[in-house]
Amino acid sequence: MKNKRYLVLEDGTTYKGYALGSDELTLGEIVFNTAMTGYQETISDPSYTGQIITFTYPLIGNYGINRDDFESLSPTLNGVVVREACDYPSNFRSSKSLDETLKFYQIPGISGVDTRSLTRKIRKYGVLKAGFTDNANEIDALVQRLNNETLRTDEVEQVSSVRPYISTGDGYKIVLIDYGKKENIVRELNRRGCDVTVVPYQTSIEEIMNISPDGIMVSNGPGNPESVQETIQTIGQLIGKIPFFGICLGHQLFALSQGATSYKMKFGHRGANHPVQNLQTGKVDLTSQNHGYAIDEDSIANTDLEVTHLALNDKSIEGLRHKKYPAFSVQYHPEASPGPHDSNYLFDEFIEMIKLHKAKERTINA
Numbered sequence: 001m002k003n004k005r006y007l008v009l010e011d012g013t014t015y016k017g018y019a020l021g022s023d024e025l026t027l028g029e030i031v032f033n034t035a036m037t038g039y040q041e042t043i044s045d046p047s048y049t050g051q052i053i054t055f056t057y058p059l060i061g062n063y064g065i066n067r068d069d070f071e072s073l074s075p076t077l078n079g080v081v082v083r084e085a086c087d088y089p090s091n092f093r094s095s096k097s098l099d100e101t102l103k104f105y106q107i108p109g110i111s112g113v114d115t116r117s118l119t120r121k122i123r124k125y126g127v128l129k130a131g132f133t134d135n136a137n138e139i140d141a142l143v144q145r146l147n148n149e150t151l152r153t154d155e156v157e158q159v160s161s162v163r164p165y166i167s168t169g170d171g172y173k174i175v176l177i178d179y180g181k182k183e184n185i186v187r188e189l190n191r192r193g194c195d196v197t198v199v200p201y202q203t204s205i206e207e208i209m210n211i212s213p214d215g216i217m218v219s220n221g222p223g224n225p226e227s228v229q230e231t232i233q234t235i236g237q238l239i240g241k242i243p244f245f246g247i248c249l250g251h252q253l254f255a256l257s258q259g260a261t262s263y264k265m266k267f268g269h270r271g272a273n274h275p276v277q278n279l280q281t282g283k284v285d286l287t288s289q290n291h292g293y294a295i296d297e298d299s300i301a302n303t304d305l306e307v308t309h310l311a312l313n314d315k316s317i318e319g320l321r322h323k324k325y326p327a328f329s330v331q332y333h334p335e336a337s338p339g340p341h342d343s344n345y346l347f348d349e350f351i352e353m354i355k356l357h358k359a360k361e362r363t364i365n366a
């Protein structure tokens, strides 16, 4: 017999279901993800720090959780909501069930929820605060708590590396500024021979320049880009000096560093089949996405940036490039994990950009 659990939203809506994962019950902003596979990578993506994810795909956990597919050392999200959690996974790589994994990392969850109705609600009203309780008598108190409490805004600090480390390669030297990076960014760079130095998000411009990087990457990460205002100046100072590539939060910070502004979206983009058009080629890529903020289109006019990619579902900005300097960024996830690999070519373009920049530097210095 499974124990009862309630998912409670700040507007008082309550969903009754079954306890999943940890009994340490947390609060968070509830969001939905529409990907049909890749729940392990999604759960371990640090960009979800502090959030509760509702999976719209109705069966989660059927191929278990394995040792190798984590996108961070340990998941930092605050909850998981599913229609049905598979108790008996079947896959030769699986070492734990979803329930065992969530218990191990002390993440609460709930199964048996009508995730369609919940997702429609989030789409209609926008993202909401939510929490769990195992006691029906505590629902009213939880609603009150959700209405009175503000959620933490120091998510990046919770997930950025505490000290620099190197993932070696014999190619270009890349500094990856870690705002809560997904491991696959490092893997994609290593795959192209890059020597990657991962540095904490508050690393100074001097410390970064001392590493003599050939390229700079700014990672994805959780929360509002404006919560890490103090680091935007460092990013601004790097543009024009060293070839630059930003992903998701990295894209937002690149834009802010150039004078653009960001806004919170109603319910964000989270899934693995978001169509994005490359405005230079006209080609449409299916992309992996996970963001709740975006860059204001009107704010681009006063900058030296140009829009390179557009979301076809809502026409929001998905890619930017600097008009004068070797610097570009995308709002979606070319490293995928989970998700389609259509936009993997952006890592190759970054490498080509570094090559070109080096060739130019050699001509200037000759």
Ligand SMILES: NC(=O)CC[C@H](N)C(=O)O
Pocket (backbone or CB within 6 Å): 047, 219, 220, 221, 222, 223, 224, 225, 247, 248, 249, 250, 290, 291, 292, 293, 294
């Ligand atoms: N995946 C990310 O880097 C997300 C960026 C930011 N936290 C947002 O929600 O918009």
